[in-house]
Amino acid sequence: MTSRLVIFGPPGAGKGTQAERLAAHLSIPTISTGELFRGHMREGTELGHLAASYISRGELVPDSVTVDMLKDRLQDPDTSRGFLLDGFPRNTAQVELLDELLGDKRLDGVIELAVDEEAIVERLLKRGELEGRSDDTEDVIRERLRVYSEQTAPVAALYKERGLLTTVDGMGEIDEVTQRLIAAVDAQ
Numbered sequence: 001m002t003s004r005l006v007i008f009g010p011p012g013a014g015k016g017t018q019a020e021r022l023a024a025h026l027s028i029p030t031i032s033t034g035e036l037f038r039g040h041m042r043e044g045t046e047l048g049h050l051a052a053s054y055i056s057r058g059e060l061v062p063d064s065v066t067v068d069m070l071k072d073r074l075q076d077p078d079t080s081r082g083f084l085l086d087g088f089p090r091n092t093a094q095v096e097l098l099d100e101l102l103g104d105k106r107l108d109g110v111i112e113l114a115v116d117e118e119a120i121v122e123r124l125l126k127r128g129e130l131e132g133r134s135d136d137t138e139d140v141i142r143e144r145l146r147v148y149s150e151q152t153a154p155v156a157a158l159y160k161e162r163g164l165l166t167t168v169d170g171m172g173e174i175d176e177v178t179q180r181l182i183a184a185v186d187a188q
């Protein structure tokens, strides 16, 4: 079976961790645009330098740059049985760009991870301390949450209209949340 899925939710919802677990269950790769950018930043590529200037401010990297990077990644052979996208699409324009990229290969589902705002800021500040991510400081977190509610949240409504959206409670123990996600995907 092919599974072309998106995991969706605010920064700090635990998307990255849960995406890895869900993708392992489904035997498909996760594709995180944030991780792809961080890889470029670590390697010091031109794309990495460009992305860093947006990421360090909590802003979105321009769509054209992000989509070109994703297009390349979707051509890798490991995506032939599907993929779990994490962090894309992040605005309504990217929803359409993804439709174009996929063509006949439509998405099978979009899973929204729902969490309280309070929990988010706490989780992100903790991650900033643990992982040293430069965009996990309080000011940048605030900007990322603002960008999320302004640009990314409307993406859920679009997928809901298409009957693709399932919302999963993202609060609680990591294992519990993973089980909920697996149940939601298996039920789709």
Ligand code: AMP
Pocket: 011, 032, 033, 034, 035, 037, 054, 055, 058, 059, 060, 061, 062, 063, 066, 086, 087, 088, 089, 090, 094, 135, 144
């Ligand atoms: P993430 O790892 O998903 O939290 O992403 C970290 C940062 O990378 C975001 O705050 C954005 O600056 C950038 N980014 C990740 N995905 C996208 C995307 N789909 N479009 C634009 N910028 C993105």
